[in-house]
Amino acid sequence: SYELTQPPSVSVSPGQTASITCSGDKLGDKYACWYQQKPGRSPVLVIYQDNKRPSGIPERFSGSNSGNTATLTISGTQAMDEADYYCQAWDSSTERFGGGTKLTVL
């Protein structure tokens, strides 16, 4: 079965750039999405179709996808960005989520 692999945790200082990766076989041939989830809340879509931002998502969130790796980049990271982040892609009519990455802003 298709798997997406994320680092369990990433740390970043406020104002710096955070990068969260998501790896999967030929992931660049598929569309990747990214979700942010804060404790006790429903997930929020922050990137779809590799690099598009839904309405209301700050410009500091961006995405890329090539080869076997999709990357979520948060520029000028703020304390409010501390959350769990999940990548997601469709493969053979089924969806997969990565295991999630806890972003700590310290």
Add this chain to the structure above:
Amino acid sequence: QVQLVQSGVEVKKPGTSVKVSCKASGYTFSSYGISWVRQAPGQGLEWMGWISAYNGNTNYAQKFQGRVTLTTDTSTSTAYMELRSLRSDDTAVYYCAREVPNDGMDVWGQGTTVTVSS
């Protein structure tokens, strides 16, 4: 505003079934699909399946094939997820989310907590 409102907390015995509802408002229900995703305590997101609200076509995660059924009622703009033969490891928060494949899940319900315990 566009929203999905899910049914309330469920407590079930092992071996029984649960049916969670997800009522949509603020958009044309049949123009989108609905995915169901669950999250066990302290764990990540797990996709269960997707249903087209246009024609009822479904895609299920292999793990849940034969144990889950997704349906929609276009007259009430409501989607349903039924999970049978419940086990303790089905204890989780169950979410519905609006989705067009490859466009992401852009609207989520508030989640329904299902607890399976004897």
